[in-house]
Amino acid sequence: MPQTISEKIIAKAAGVDHVTPGEIVTCSVDLAMMHDGSGPGRAGKQLDALGVAPWDVSKIVVITDHYVLLDDDNSVALQRAATEWTATHGVTKFHEGEGICHVVLPEGGHLKPGMFCVGGDSHSPTAGAFGTFMVGIGATEMTGVLATGEIWVRVPETLRVHVTGTLADGVTAKDIILKLCGDIGIMGANYQAVEYTGPAVMALPMDDRMVLTNMAAELGAKTGIIAPDATTVATLTSLGVSDIDVDTWQSDADATIARTITIDGAALQPQVAAPSSPENAADVSEHAGVKLDQAYIGACTGAKLEDLRMAARVVKGRTVKDGMRFIIAPSSKRIHEKAAAEGTLKILEDAGAMILPTGCGGCIGLGPARLPEDAVGISSTNRNFVGRAGPKSSQLYLGSAYSVAAAALTGAITDPREFLGEGDVP
Amino acid sequence: MSFIEGRAWTYGDGINTDLLAPSPYLRHSLEEGAPHCLENHDPDFAPNVREGDIFVAGESLGVGSSREYAPHFLKHLGIRAILAKSFARIFYRNSLNLGLPPLVCADTDRIGRHDILRVDPSAGTVENTTKGETYTCDPIPAHLMEMVASGGLLAHLEKTLKKAG
Numbered sequence: 001m002p003q004t005i006s007e008k009i010i011a012k013a014a015g016v017d018h019v020t021p022g023e024i025v026t027c028s029v030d031l032a033m034m035h036d037g038s039g040p041g042r043a044g045k046q047l048d049a050l051g052v053a054p055w056d057v058s059k060i061v062v063i064t065d066h067y068v069l070l071d072d073d074n075s076v077a078l079q080r081a082a083t084e085w086t087a088t089h090g091v092t093k094f095h096e097g098e099g100i101c102h103v104v105l106p107e108g109g110h111l112k113p114g115m116f117c118v119g120g121d122s123h124s125p126t127a128g129a130f131g132t133f134m135v136g137i138g139a140t141e142m143t144g145v146l147a148t149g150e151i152w153v154r155v156p157e158t159l160r161v162h163v164t165g166t167l168a169d170g171v172t173a174k175d176i177i178l179k180l181c182g183d184i185g186i187m188g189a190n191y192q193a194v195e196y197t198g199p200a201v202m203a204l205p206m207d208d209r210m211v212l213t214n215m216a217a218e219l220g221a222k223t224g225i226i227a228p229d230a231t232t233v234a235t236l237t238s239l240g241v242s243d244i245d246v247d248t249w250q251s252d253a254d255a256t257i258a259r260t261i262t263i264d265g266a267a268l269q270p271q272v273a274a275p276s277s278p279e280n281a282a283d284v285s286e287h288a289g290v291k292l293d294q295a296y297i298g299a300c301t302g303a304k305l306e307d308l309r310m311a312a313r314v315v316k317g318r319t320v321k322d323g324m325r326f327i328i329a330p331s332s333k334r335i336h337e338k339a340a341a342e343g344t345l346k347i348l349e350d351a352g353a354m355i356l357p358t359g360c361g362g363c364i365g366l367g368p369a370r371l372p373e374d375a376v377g378i379s380s381t382n383r384n385f386v387g388r389a390g391p392k393s394s395q396l397y398l399g400s401a402y403s404v405a406a407a408a409l410t411g412a413i414t415d416p417r418e419f420l421g422e423g424d425v426p
Numbered sequence: 427m428s429f430i431e432g433r434a435w436t437y438g439d440g441i442n443t444d445l446l447a448p449s450p451y452l453r454h455s456l457e458e459g460a461p462h463c464l465e466n467h468d469p470d471f472a473p474n475v476r477e478g479d480i481f482v483a484g485e486s487l488g489v490g491s492s493r494e495y496a497p498h499f500l501k502h503l504g505i506r507a508i509l510a511k512s513f514a515r516i517f518y519r520n521s522l523n524l525g526l527p528p529l530v531c532a533d534t535d536r537i538g539r540h541d542i543l544r545v546d547p548s549a550g551t552v553e554n555t556t557k558g559e560t561y562t563c564d565p566i567p568a569h570l571m572e573m574v575a576s577g578g579l580l581a582h583l584e585k586t587l588k589k590a591g
């Protein structure tokens with residue numbers, strides 16, 4: 001029976017030959033990822049209160065990112081809960097302050113194609129870039145997984161997003177996903193698995209593929225996934241992962257696809273989403289000239305090495321507009337170090353960017369990148385709901401790292417292709 | 427699960443988790459955080475909602491983050507059932523796990539603020555006693571009704587783990 005990659009992974013996790021969309025099955029979890037927000041201090045505590053030990057500590061990964069570097073009592077308590085809970089239960093896959101969970105998870109070599117994973121965060125589908133099936137769950141659901149190693153799943157239909165051709169210079173994965181948010185809305189793929197295919201997708205490096213799967217959450221999807229290929233294998237191998245099965249984890253040619261959306265990659269323009277929803281996306285030209293106070297490159301989706309390189313390419317030899325705050329928080333320590341070593345950070349700093357330590361921070365309105373009262377910002381993050389990145393009076397636009405960097409230079413929403421003359425950096 | 431009777435708090439489409447549980451209060455306790463529920467959308471809600479009230483919304487209720495505080499704030503403030511035309515999937519599961527029945531109901535536009543509703547989660551029916559109307563909801567999947575009725579996933583786990591152990 002022909003199946004999609006998602007159906008194959010669920011079937012394996014459920015211990016059956018095949019599954020059909022709509023069917024409810026119980027799956028064994030290959031990996032459960034938790035962060036400091038919903039993890040040890042919430043799900044972990046609930047598990048302890050039940051008096052049950054975690055089902056398999058070798059399958060649990062804890063990554064602190066949401067409240068690192070904050071010194072209020074609640075943040076400190078959540079950090080401490082993570083340290084203590086992992087120590088008490090012998091969880092050795094514990095990454096403290098190393099970066100944002102969805103980026104540290106693959107960096108730590110924890111993912112590979114065919115795995116069935118859950119994460120205590122809505123952007124857990126990010127892992128789908130590696131051919132992994134990963135869904136976001138809440139804290140109590142996580143408690144259930146920690147206790148039993150199992151979770152019920154309604155097998156999702158597959159929505160295929162096929163991106164043809166080659167993206168133009170200055171057009172990125174972020175523009176693909178924002179375009180989709182604009183076209184089908186933030187519930188456009190509700191309960192579905194979004195599978196990205198096509199030459200424009202497979203030409204993307206892993207950093208950019210992760211943007212597509214990360215923001216499947218902004219389509220309301222259960223997950224996003226991309227079948228593994230040579231790029232996946234090369235990246236995973238460089239991260240120390242072995243025994244990577246590419247052939248099994250592909251959708252069969254005649255598998256049932258509920259809906260296919262085709263995007264003309266060559267014709268795609270840079271996209272900017274207006275306040276206060278990703279579905280308010282439109283071609284950058286529609287918002288060009290909107291005056292801004294802050295430009296932020298950060299979050300799991302928007303400050304990976306490729307994003308920092310895009311920003312550097314735009315600002316190289318130029319200066320941030322007077323009065324603009326240009327803030328960058330790399331998605332992980334490892335990315336920070338690489339960007340420093342190759343000179344990318346220096347270009348950004350020379351242009352006037354403020355570099356913050358890694359963490360969720362500005363994405364959820366915490367720390368120095370929180371938008372001030374009445375401020376208008378643009379960011380490479382994934383959500384711009386009212387009150388998320390700053391007070392109710394603030395407004396947030398979303399765009400690619402290219403678009404955010406271009407806005408930093410002009411103090412307004414700008415087509416980044418105006419600044420792409422000078423070629424590659426460093 | 428028995429009837430839930432209370433006043434309706436009605437909202438439109440796209441009530442997201444950032445509105446229900448604003449990010450600055452996620453690291454706080456339920457007691458500290460819940461009063462901020464919907465403060466950026468309807469500041470009258472949190473101070474005035476009462477035990478037994480019913481939350482009513484349009485499409486895409488709970489879209490956004492996986493934060494369980496979104497339905498948990500509602501429950502803490504007294505909400506005992508949620509009706510919406512459609513739910514974001516994590517919010518839906520979180521509500522079930524907390525023992526707060528989420529019902530998919532196509533007729534939420536017919537419900538007025540503070541109408542008195544009588545909700546039967548097991549049967550999937552809603553009686554609007556203010557308007558004299560009855561609405562039919564999609565039933566909660568059978569494999570979950572027992573968990574919701576026993577008060578949520580934690581209570582259910584306690585029962586089943588005890589049985590097993």
Ligand code: SF4
Pocket residue numbers: 065066100101102121123298299300301359360363364381382
């Ligand atoms: S960076 Fe933002 S979207 Fe990503 S995990 Fe952190 S809070 Fe969530």
